[in-house]
Amino acid sequence: xxxxxxxxxxxxxxxxxxxxxxISMRIFNIPDITTDGSYTLxxxxxxxxxxxxxxxxxxxxxxxxAGIVAGSLTGFIHTKLRVNALLAGILVMTALYxxxxxxMGRSNIPLINVPVIYDWFAFITDAVMRQLTILILITxxxxxxxxxxxxxxxxxxxxxxxxxxxxxxxxxxDTSKMKIIGLGISNGLVAMSGSLxxxxxxxxxxxxxxxxxxxxxxxxxxxxxxxxxxxxxxxFGRLVGVIVGxxxxxxxxxxxxxxxxxxxxxxxxxxxIVLTVVCIPTLRKARN
Amino acid sequence: xxxxxxxxxxxxxxxxxxxxxxxxxNLTIADQEFVIVVGANGSxxxxxxxxxxxxxxxSSGTILLDGMDVTHWEDYRKSRWIAxxxxxxxxxxxxxxxxxxxxxxxAIRTHKKGLSIGIDSKFKTKVQERIAxxxxxxxxxxxxxxxxxxxGQRQALTLxxxxxxxxxxxxxxxxxxxxxxxxxALIMAKANEIIREFGLTGIxxxxxxxxxxxxxNRILLMREGSVVHDIKADEKRKMTVGDLQNWxx
Ligand SMILES: Nc1ncnc2c1ncn2[C@@H]1O[C@H](COP(=O)(O)OP(=O)(O)OP(=O)(O)O)[C@@H](O)[C@H]1O
Ligand SMILES: [Mg+2]
Numbered sequence: 001x002x003x004x005x006x007x008x009x010x011x012x013x014x015x016x017x018x019x020x021x022x023i024s025m026r027i028f029n030i031p032d033i034t035t036d037g038s039y040t041l042x043x044x045x046x047x048x049x050x051x052x053x054x055x056x057x058x059x060x061x062x063x064x065x066a067g068i069v070a071g072s073l074t075g076f077i078h079t080k081l082r083v084n085a086l087l088a089g090i091l092v093m094t095a096l097y098x099x100x101x102x103x104m105g106r107s108n109i110p111l112i113n114v115p116v117i118y119d120w121f122a123f124i125t126d127a128v129m130r131q132l133t134i135l136i137l138i139t140x141x142x143x144x145x146x147x148x149x150x151x152x153x154x155x156x157x158x159x160x161x162x163x164x165x166x167x168x169x170x171x172x173x174d175t176s177k178m179k180i181i182g183l184g185i186s187n188g189l190v191a192m193s194g195s196l197x198x199x200x201x202x203x204x205x206x207x208x209x210x211x212x213x214x215x216x217x218x219x220x221x222x223x224x225x226x227x228x229x230x231x232x233x234x235x236f237g238r239l240v241g242v243i244v245g246x247x248x249x250x251x252x253x254x255x256x257x258x259x260x261x262x263x264x265x266x267x268x269x270x271x272x273i274v275l276t277v278v279c280i281p282t283l284r285k286a287r288n
Numbered sequence: 289x290x291x292x293x294x295x296x297x298x299x300x301x302x303x304x305x306x307x308x309x310x311x312x313x314n315l316t317i318a319d320q321e322f323v324i325v326v327g328a329n330g331s332x333x334x335x336x337x338x339x340x341x342x343x344x345x346x347s348s349g350t351i352l353l354d355g356m357d358v359t360h361w362e363d364y365r366k367s368r369w370i371a372x373x374x375x376x377x378x379x380x381x382x383x384x385x386x387x388x389x390x391x392x393x394x395a396i397r398t399h400k401k402g403l404s405i406g407i408d409s410k411f412k413t414k415v416q417e418r419i420a421x422x423x424x425x426x427x428x429x430x431x432x433x434x435x436x437x438x439x440g441q442r443q444a445l446t447l448x449x450x451x452x453x454x455x456x457x458x459x460x461x462x463x464x465x466x467x468x469x470x471x472x473a474l475i476m477a478k479a480n481e482i483i484r485e486f487g488l489t490g491i492x493x494x495x496x497x498x499x500x501x502x503x504x505n506r507i508l509l510m511r512e513g514s515v516v517h518d519i520k521a522d523e524k525r526k527m528t529v530g531d532l533q534n535w536x537x
Contacts, residue, residue, distance in 0.1 A: 148405075151405055152403045152406075153406045156392055156393050157393065160382040160393055164381065166380075170367055170371070170380070172396075172397045172398060
């Protein structure tokens with residue numbers, strides 16, 4: 001398969017992750033580290049269920065649900081037990097490591113001879129086209145669903161919660177509840193990404209989530225650089241920005257790897273790229 | 289009706305930093321009363337409003353709204369009755385959201401925030417009409433981010449937002465303190481107008497004795513956590529700025 005096409009494909013698998021990080025970091029302003037654990041959780045739950053029950057819908061639904069539970073737990077610890085959000089996320093992420101390990105019973109499960117979501121639409125005979133179609137359909141569904149939710153009254157309350165807590169409470173919104181639900185949705189999406197990627201790569205691994213939050217954050221920020229330049233402010237536009245950002249990010253990574261750089265440096269390069277993107281506004285200001 | 293029965297609030301109880309911000313306050317405020325609260329810095333005015341709003345929980349005593357015990361209700365639940373205007377003009381609105389989104393939230397303050405889209409052309413027209421009444425030329429900027437407006441403009445919108453949905457009580461904590469004199473006067477006049485027109489019960493904290501004399505039909509002086517003067521209707525009307533100044537010497 002074409003090198004860059006593969007990068008785009010992988011990028012599509014990571015879009016749910018980008019949306020999840022967009023919700024926690026951008027809508028709620030909470031740096032939610034649960035992500036690293038809930039991404040793995042999504043992959044692990046998917047692998048375990050696929051091996052046991054051979055049911056793709058069941059595996060995906062259970063993954064998303066598990067992610068929602070993990071995120072809500074972080075939200076609960078943060079809002080109700082009044083633990084710093086960063087610490088709450090680290091606690092749940094750490095606990096999830098053991099959960100994931102005990103679910104799998106070992107550190108890696110290969111997905112051989114089990115059905116995966118990419119087997120659907122069998123009438124498309126070309127495997128690559130089939131995967132691409134499925135991932136694009138999922139992406140579009142998520143895009144429409146999220147942009148609709150964020151435009152509803154509930155969505156306005158969610159967006160206001162991360163922006164002005166005093167105001168939104170004065171408007172009758174239980175901000176604790178909103179954060180618990182919001183982090184639930186965010187981690188549900190992240191787990192979905194873990195599920196899609198594990199099915200794509202053909203295995204689930206206990207370490208698959210390490211540093212994944214940086215990947216999501218990078219996607220969101222690259223997307224924002226694009227939307228800022230294009231002066232896009234609508235929710236729909238910003239979500240499209242996340243999609244664009246995720247794909248661009250994968251293409252940059254693919255390009256860097258194609259230069260012959262040792263894949264062991266992948267995380268280092270990822271961090272460097274994200275740092276660069278994070279610094280763009282500062283650099284711009286310094287120049288003016 | 290708002291009833292406070294022996295309300296006390298002590299911050300940092302049992303530590304060297306202990307502050308008795310409210311001391312055994314008994315206060316009954318009738319429907320449609322417009323109460324002005326004055327007092328020196330640190331006398332407990334904001335704490336009184338915060339306790340009524342549910343932002344701070346009283347250390348002892350009870351609070352009743354329309355006869356219902358709401359002593360330990362949190363602010364978001366009390367928003368069923370209460371709208372609030374803050375001293376910081378940026379606190380009452382969400383800067384990252386559009387003006388329209390802000391108004392939508394205000395319009396469903398007492399309702400469930402459900403999974404349906406409430407912003408339609410009818411709603412837009414209604415918001416436009418309300419904002420146009422301010423005469424600030426903001427009615428054509430509905431889609432703009434709230435953060436692009438000035439403090440005075442945002443405070444004016446916060447006032448209108450307070451009456452987008454049913455409200456019985458409006459609490460204003462120095463709403464014009466951060467504004468230039470002209471805008472401050474406009475905000476005060478608008479607040480007074482809204483309280484009258486919508487038949488609200490109002491409590492307004494101010495340090496401007498001119499405003500204190502001009503507006504409201506009842507005035508309280510607070511000192512060290514207690515209400516030391518409580519002047520109503522006819523007597524209040526006779527009070528001049530000079531009389532009020534004498535309270536502070
Ligand atoms: N959250 C808090 N923690 C500790 N002490 C507090 C807190 N809030 C208020 N206080 C103290 O309670 C007392 C009353 O404060 P409050 O803010 O009610 O005064 P105020 O009358 O509104 O003053 P100002 O006119 O300066 O706004 C002050 O001594 C203040 O330091
Ligand atoms: Mg005060």
